[in-house]
Amino acid sequence: MRYVIFIGLLSLLTVSYGQELPKKTLWQGQLGPIRLLLRINIDSLTNRPTARFESPDQGANNIPVSDLRITADSVVATSAMIAGTFRGKFSAGRQALDGVWLQRGVLPQPITLKRVEQVMAMSRPQLPKPPLPYRSDSLTFQNADQSIRYGATLTRPATGQTFPAVVLITGSGPQDRDETLMGHKPFLVIADNLTRNGFAVLRVDDRGFGQTTGNFATATSTDFANDVLAAIAYLKTRPDVDKKRIGLIGHSEGGMIAPMVAVQSPDVAYIVSLAGVSVKGADLLKKQLSAGARLAGVSGEALAASDQFFSTLIDRIVAQPIDQVIPIDTLRQVYRTWRKQQPDDRARGLGMDNEPALTPMLMQFSTPWFRNFLRYDPVPTLSKLTIPVLAMNGEKDYQVDATDNLNSFDTNLKRAGNKRYKIVMMPGLNHLFQTAKTGAGVEYGQIEETFSPKALDIMTAWLKEVVK
Numbered sequence: 001m002r003y004v005i006f007i008g009l010l011s012l013l014t015v016s017y018g019q020e021l022p023k024k025t026l027w028q029g030q031l032g033p034i035r036l037l038l039r040i041n042i043d044s045l046t047n048r049p050t051a052r053f054e055s056p057d058q059g060a061n062n063i064p065v066s067d068l069r070i071t072a073d074s075v076v077a078t079s080a081m082i083a084g085t086f087r088g089k090f091s092a093g094r095q096a097l098d099g100v101w102l103q104r105g106v107l108p109q110p111i112t113l114k115r116v117e118q119v120m121a122m123s124r125p126q127l128p129k130p131p132l133p134y135r136s137d138s139l140t141f142q143n144a145d146q147s148i149r150y151g152a153t154l155t156r157p158a159t160g161q162t163f164p165a166v167v168l169i170t171g172s173g174p175q176d177r178d179e180t181l182m183g184h185k186p187f188l189v190i191a192d193n194l195t196r197n198g199f200a201v202l203r204v205d206d207r208g209f210g211q212t213t214g215n216f217a218t219a220t221s222t223d224f225a226n227d228v229l230a231a232i233a234y235l236k237t238r239p240d241v242d243k244k245r246i247g248l249i250g251h252s253e254g255g256m257i258a259p260m261v262a263v264q265s266p267d268v269a270y271i272v273s274l275a276g277v278s279v280k281g282a283d284l285l286k287k288q289l290s291a292g293a294r295l296a297g298v299s300g301e302a303l304a305a306s307d308q309f310f311s312t313l314i315d316r317i318v319a320q321p322i323d324q325v326i327p328i329d330t331l332r333q334v335y336r337t338w339r340k341q342q343p344d345d346r347a348r349g350l351g352m353d354n355e356p357a358l359t360p361m362l363m364q365f366s367t368p369w370f371r372n373f374l375r376y377d378p379v380p381t382l383s384k385l386t387i388p389v390l391a392m393n394g395e396k397d398y399q400v401d402a403t404d405n406l407n408s409f410d411t412n413l414k415r416a417g418n419k420r421y422k423i424v425m426m427p428g429l430n431h432l433f434q435t436a437k438t439g440a441g442v443e444y445g446q447i448e449e450t451f452s453p454k455a456l457d458i459m460t461a462w463l464k465e466v467v468k
C-alpha cells in the first residue's frame with residue numbers, strides 16, 4: 001500500500017573515488033515494484049565521477065547523488081535529497097553490483113544493479129490520448145473553513161445538462177489525482193471510461209501533494225474522509241451535477257474511507273470499493289507483510305521470524321492508548337528482544353540486522369496515520385450502510401486479501417439489511433486490478449495493462465444501473 005516516494009531537498013555534492021569507470025555507465029535494478037537506476041558519468045571539467053538516481057516508474061528522473069564512493073570492488077551512492085543509499089559490490093566482470101538499498105522509513109532491501117545500455121521505455125496503452133470526446137477542466141476548491149485548497153480535475157460529457165457524478169478516492173500514501181504509480185494512472189483510465197459513459201468524475205490530489213495544500217504527514221484516514229466531504233460539497237455547487245446521484249469510488253484505503261464518508265453524509269448515493277479495506281487495520285497489515293515476504297521468496301524459519309517480529313510490533317503499537325505518544329525506545333526494544341532470538345545469518349537475510357537502519361521504519365510505524373489505521377475497525381461502519389455498494393477485489397491481491405475483505409463486506413452489509421450490494425471476485429487480478437501472474441508488487445510496473453477492461457466493464461455497468 002505504501003511505496004518509496006522520492007522527495008526532499010538538494011544538497012552539496014561530495015565525491016571520493018578509487019577506481020576508474022567508463023565515462024558513462026547505466027545500472028538498473030528492481031526495488032520491490034519499482035525500477036531503480038544509477039547513472040554514473042565523468043564530469044568534463046573536473047574529470048571526476050558524478051551520479052544520479054532515477055526511478056522512471058515514479059517519474060523521478062534526476063535525483064542527485066550527494067556522496068559517491070567508488071573503490072576497486074564496490075560502489076556506495078547516497079542521495080541526501082531522498083535520504084537513500086545504495087551499497088553494492090562488483091560481480092566478476094563488473095557487469096553487476098550486488099548490494100542493498102537503505103532509505104529512511106523503509107526496510108533495507110537487497111537489490112542487484114545490472115549494467116545496461118539503455119532504459120526500456122514503458123508502454124501504457126490504456127492512457128487516453130487527445131482529442132477527447134468530453135470536457136476536462138483543472139480546478140481548485142476549498143473546504144468549509146478554507147484551511148485547505150484542493151487541486152482537482154473534473155471530466156464531464158460534452159453534451160447534456162446534468163450528470164451523475166463520482167469522486168475518486170486514492171489509496172494510502174501521498175497520491176496525485178491520477179493515483180500515478182510506476183507509469184500507470186489508474187484514476188485517469190477510470191475517469192476516461194466513466195465520462196465516456198455519461199458520468200462527471202472528480203479526481204483530487206491528496207492533501208499536501210500536487211496542487212492541494214495541507215500537511216499529509218500528520219493526516220489520518222479521518223482527515224482524508226473530511227477531504228472527500230469537501231469534494232462532495234463542491235460538486236453540490238455545480239449546476240451540471242445531479243445532486244441526488246453523487247457517488248464515491250475508493251481504491252484500497254480509499255475503499256475504507258468511502259463508507260466512513262457515506263455514514264456521515266446523506267449526499268452519498270452509492271459506493272464502489274476497489275480492493276477496499278474492510279477488516280481491522282492491524283490484521284490486514286500482518287497478513288500483507290507476510291504475503292509480501294512469501295512472494296519475495298522468504299520461507300520456513302525466516303518467514304516465521306519475520307511474521308513474529310511484525311506481529312509483536314503491531315500489537316505493541318495497538319496496545320498504546322491513541323492519545324499517548326509511543327517512545328521510539330519502546331519500539332526499539334521490541335526489535336532488540338526479537339534480534340536476540342535470531343541467528344545473525346537469518347537477520348541479515350531478512351535485511352534486519354542493523355538497528356540504526358531499521359529505526360526510521362519504526363518511526364514510520366508510530367506516525368498518526370499508521371497508529372490510526374492499525375486501530376481502525378471498519379465493521380461498525382459497514383454495518384450501517386444501506387445505500388448501493390459494489391465491492392470488488394482481485395483474486396491475486398496480496399495487499400488487501402480478497403477473501404477476507406470481500407467476506408467482511410458481504411457479512412456486514414447483510415447485517416446492515418442492505419439489499420442493494422454486489423460482491424465481485426476478479427480472477428487473475430492484482431491489487432491494482434491488472435491481469436497478473438503472481439500478484440507480487442514487482443509486477444506492477446512490468447505489466448502494460450493499467451486497469452482490467454473486464455473490471456471496468458463490470459463497474460461501469462453496475463454504476464449505470466444504479467443511477468437510472
